[in-house]
Amino acid sequence: AWSHTVATGVPLNLHQLALAPGDPTSYLVDGRPERMTQRRVTVPVKGGAPVTRTQWWTRYGPVVGGLGAQLPLPWTASTAYALNDPNASNLRGSDTALGFGRARSTRDIAEALRRTQGLPWVNTVAADSSGHSYFSQAQVLPRITDELAARCSTPLGRATYPASGVAVLDGSRSDCALGSDPDAVQPGVFGPSRMPVLRDTPYVVNSNDSAWLTNADRPLTGYERIFGTTATQRSLRTRGGVEDVAAMAERGGLTVPDLQRQQFANRAPAGDLAAADAARACGTVLPDDPEACRVIGAWDRTVDTDSRGALLFDRFWRKFTAAVPSAQQWTVPFSAADPVRTPHTLNTAAPGFTKALTDAVAELRAAGIPLDAPLGAHQF
Template identity: 65%
Template sequence: MRLRNRLRAVVIGGLALLSGATALPATATAATGRTDRPSSSGLSAVIRYTEYGIPHITAKDYAGLGFGNGWAQAADQACVLADGFVTLRGERSRWFGPDGAPDGSLSSAGTNLSSDLFFRSVNEARTVERLLAQPAPAGPSRQAKELIHGWAAGYNAWLRTHRINDPACRGAAWVRPVTAIDVARLGYSVVTLGGQGRLVDQITGARPPGASAVRPAASADPGAAARAFFARDGADLGSNAVAFSGTVTANRRGLLLGNPHYPWHGGRRFWQSQLTIPGELNVAGGSLLGSPTVEVGYNDRVAWSHTVSTGVPVNLYELKAAPGDPRSYLVDGRPERMTERRVTLPVRGKDGHLTKVTRSLWWSRYGPVVSGLDRGLPLPWTKNSVYVVNDPNAAQLRFLDSELGLAKARDTEGILRALHRAQGTPWVNTIAADAEGHSLYTQSQVLPRITDELAGRCSTALGRTTYPAAGLAVLDGSRSDCLPGRDADALQPGIFGPSAMPTLRDAPYAENSNDSPWLANADRPLTGYPRIFGDTATPRSLRTRGALEDVSAMAGRGGLTVADLQRQQFTDRAPAGALAAEDTARACAKLPGGRATGSDGKAVDVAAACAVIARWDRTVNTGSKGALLFGRFWRHLGDPKWRVPFSASSPLTTPRSLDTGTSRFSRALADAVSELRGAGIALDAPLGEHQFVVRHGKRIPVPGGAHALGIWNVISANWTPAQGGYSEVETGSSYIQAVGFNGGSCPTARTLLTYSQSSNPRSAHYSDQTELFSRGRMVTARFCEKDILASPQLKVERVTER
């Protein structure tokens, strides 16, 4: 009894850590070296670490849970987080000079100066403070605010009590305490990533025209330019997810496989944890760094994942300049003056001295002025007209409440209710499965309320091209009747309400790989939504085609388990290879003399490549021979030409039959062979010898391949043949979860954080899960109390504000 009473002192404030268990092992208690009970004042939490450094954080309230979360994230990622807060404060130019580039985690800014101008303008306008002050449900709830407050306190407490040993920021003056507003600003940057955050250089680069300004010629194909700019092709953000209903599973309960493709470096990394307030909240999964909630996760009854959607989260307005004043514009014939935001920044010169730089950013009633949009879509500011961007996500801070609602949901209908109640999901779809056997796909996101009718009535000449082609509406801003209006069930003016969201319930499978909602299930197409949500009856990406082939076959076999989900994750089948490798090898063998002409005009002996591609197993496993060669060939080929065109009636089997009779085909083959030989790489080299990451001087082979090849397990890496091939992964499979249910309170889950919990090379968890990823293995999740306590690596920390 004496031992039992001593163990119960571990409980925070007398609160049981989890239902059904009130004690921690004596060995774990002794290992912490801390007192058994924290201070009775201030915030506190208990953090229990299991294998691979995964923390299970328990607190008595939301502020305490945020505190433990901020503490634990700082322990793993202090430098990455601190760098992000420098960005959010608009201080990159001060510390790192104006010309360097941010890591892209919080915006698309091309330089530190552009980033600073944007974020400082947001801060000086007190945008986030105003959004926080909005009462719920239009603004964040009390619980969300307490999480934010607690997270900031936990992060600061860790900095105050620990000396950073990560060489990335050890001793750096820019590592500073944060405020709750800083944490809220991080959340704001996440929700605006698809809108204003994607247009930072265009917002900060907008300049009023001189009297002689001339409008440049329009792009030859503005529709294609708009598609390129808002592409969701897995280049930096993408995902797969599939939910299976109980009709095709072994135990008649739902299954979910989530596979987000996010950057492996910087502030858009995921971080894994379990968050618990006994009797109130118990959720596990992956969080974006700096977030006090779980974004992709599960509880004991339901699991969910997100995929980047095709919905275009902004629209543009073309404004008519007031006569003689390009800084004013007309609405219904009446002039309105633009708001000038003057921003002054300290900027570090090459000599180390600080000077001040002042720039102006310009705002209209609709949003900021944009100018010089790249990728072939010019939006000039002339003496006659100007373009501005409307981003409804820049007027909301409800994302945390959306995620909190998902964490508390008890089934897929609860997932829908949470999304509909908060209306704060910015640029993603949601896919879910539950213990009762239900499945769900929904594109419930914040989108400008651009109906097809409104676009037809109010589109400018540019918009009449970009809206049908890419869903980017360009409306006439000189007419107030071209405002989006408000749905009766929308929390926010100018956005679609929940009833407009494309949703698929209880299909045998519901899948998305960053294409539109149309074929979430190939047998139950979704149609009837406005073009801004996405398209229909158009070619799907090879990744979508491959995914639908795989999951429909899995559903057809039935009897599915979590093990089947794990196998799907690491099958590494290359749909491009299945479609084109045989044609490629056959055409290669028929080339006269086994030679092809490369881009440099030189003839290349490609005969050996024919046999390598013919023998390739059509996968991108680390041991696959021929995957490297075919992958480089496919990249050089670019957009392939097919003999059988796309048919909307056969979207999973068309287009097909590679056209190998073009000069582009033989040139791509020659270029790939020359490239590998020039780098001293054998044509049949195993993929893992040349696609790897280096951790502690050791090469770790990385499976997977490019989005363009149709790979489920996307890996995008830098091609640096002088260093051995794909020497570093940029983005791809990140936090992976395969989740099922067994009717009890302990879900069956396998998880993997591909790049591991910490980016600090001195951490024990810098590469351990990366090693698992290399071997196609996952972590058996410890969700229930008995499993946490049974961990052979259990470590307990009691953390307090004091």
């Protein structure tokens, strides 16, 4: 059996171009100008005239004006940015899927990944009938090593690479080229031997987070930043997933009904961590509204359709996490030595806690929804 989760690897990078003086469509590499190539692309439009756009291509890829609103990349008289996307020429995903369809063991899964190298954006989690487990973050990623990023990042790249894994390299230097791994089937990408892999542990689990806590007892480290982070705070989904799957592996002897119960447990890790603390502080925040405090305290910490209190907690939790920075939400901070159980203990003294709770109660009452209404009666 095998499955995929969304991986944290960044499947692209940028090259900052130093433009030739007086010619914004030429750029310098080792001091010598290279002309961009103009491409005109026409797209038919149903019920209207075709739309034509001009692209300008470099040795690195097309010039782009930004990566969304968060990262504008203006094309000026002296600077432009080119996008390197190794998956633009990757048509091997179907070969990978065919290899998986023929696989009869985790060894076959690993061999299909090694041979085809076709997955742009997902991890692979697998287990077989012989008791072997397997995890691989086998993504097609630009070959950005931490050494290359340290040596070749522009000032913008020195900010974006540590924070998000988006590398911005100096496109004016040929010694900043990505290079190749000998086991990679495509130039400029990582080969399988450089990717995070874990084999034959009692469990492997991933919840769209980095590879670090695939197994909390054997954290994966040593991979480049572009693959994802290590020793940083995990999502509540990851923490809950590790807790649940590790407990199942410890128990052993699992049956189909065990898996069914886990699939439909609908446990809310945020509730396990925060609901009791919120209920204790509620009396101070809402001294004249004991019903709200009772509902949060009595909630069973699940999000079943008949769960009473789940709706109120959900509205509170969304407001609290939107208003309070992550570092201020808990009184016990994150520790890389205890990453599944930290941070914990809700910071009810945080600015924003009182407003989040009172606004959640007011929101439901304004909508005419009882505070202890079953979740399924109002969220579907």
